Amino acid sequence: MNSMKAIKIEPVRKELKVRLTKEAAFKLFTAEIGTWWPLPSHSVGGDDAQTCYFEGRAGGRIYEVMSDGREAEWGRVVTWEPYDRVVFTWYPGRTPDSAQEVTVTFSDFPGGTRVELVHVGWEIRGADAQTDRDGYDMGWDFVLSNYVIAAGA
Amino acid sequence: MTYKDPFNALGDPTRRKLFEQIRQGPCTVNELAESVSVSQPAVSQHLKVLREAQLVRVEKQGQRRIYHLNPDGLAEMRRYVDEMWDDALRAFAAEAEKRAKSAGEAGE
Numbered sequence: 034m035n036s037m038k039a040i041k042i043e044p045v046r047k048e049l050k051v052r053l054t055k056e057a058a059f060k061l062f063t064a065e066i067g068t069w070w071p072l073p074s075h076s077v078g079g080d081d082a083q084t085c086y087f088e089g090r091a092g093g094r095i096y097e098v099m100s101d102g103r104e105a106e107w108g109r110v111v112t113w114e115p116y117d118r119v120v121f122t123w124y125p126g127r128t129p130d131s132a133q134e135v136t137v138t139f140s141d142f143p144g145g146t147r148v149e150l151v152h153v154g155w156e157i158r159g160a161d162a163q164t165d166r167d168g169y170d171m172g173w174d175f176v177l178s179n180y181v182i183a184a185g186a
Numbered sequence: 187m188t189y190k191d192p193f194n195a196l197g198d199p200t201r202r203k204l205f206e207q208i209r210q211g212p213c214t215v216n217e218l219a220e221s222v223s224v225s226q227p228a229v230s231q232h233l234k235v236l237r238e239a240q241l242v243r244v245e246k247q248g249q250r251r252i253y254h255l256n257p258d259g260l261a262e263m264r265r266y267v268d269e270m271w272d273d274a275l276r277a278f279a280a281e282a283e284k285r286a287k288s289a290g291e292a293g294e
Contacts, residue, residue: 042260042261042264043264045264045267045268045271047271047272047275049275049278049279051278051279051282051283051286052282052283052286053282053285053286057282057285058282061278061281061282061285062278068281069277069278069280069281070274070277071273071274071277074273075270075273075274126193126194126197127193127196127197128197128199130199130202131196131197131199131202133267145286148275148278150271150275152267152271
């Protein structure tokens with residue numbers, strides 16, 4: 034981590050409330066993503082994108098399937114904590130080593146569930162930044178560097 | 187993702203490395219070429235892509251060309267992501283409300 038950053042880009046934060054239980058909201062966001070994600074406008078395949086999937090486990094794939102059967106990966110699940118939290122990397126149309134990271138939390142709210150989403154990762158890692166001297170796996174170093182950025186906000 | 191140029195530009199690992207260098211401080215083309223293991227013409231091509239994606243800008247100092255980060259490029263990427271989640275979460279909320287309504291009608 035170098036400390037010379039003059040440019041700080043704030044994470045993207047979103048919040049909404051839905052009239053569903055935490056369990057139903059969590060399942061809708063993840064396992065049932067294919068029932069709501071706006072594929073024509075937000076996918077790699079555009080009008081060719083047929084459906085999308087969110088595999089419910091750490092390491093699970095998030096991906097779309099196009100009309101000719103081709104798949105395009107959007108990200109991978111980093112943390113799977115039903116029905117409280119899911120964290121995933123995000124790199125649709127790109128490669129995993131340029132991933133950003135999204136955290137979605139679900140909390141009880143009178144009459145339903147509050148859903149909060151935070152998208153971080155404006156630090157773009159260079160091609161050879163695979164592991165640091167201590168051998169930290171790139172994934173964790175990436176996550177840690179994002180927390181450092183957030184803490185310095 | 188019908189991603190705009192900034193994300194496509196950073197989809198290449200060499201370009202990402204060049205961008206990271208420039209992000210740490212202004213660099214000459216020579217400094218950048220030394221930092222990656224590709225030919226000078228390839229470096230120039232990569233820098234052109236980064237310029238066109240408005241992630242970097244170039245300043246001419248006599249014979250030298252110095253590359254600077256363009257903070258607006260990153261802001262543009264952020265704006266894109268911000269709008270994407272607005273669209274996706276609007277769709278999520280609509281489906282959630284549909285389910286809540288039909289659950290209500292079912293007398294649950």
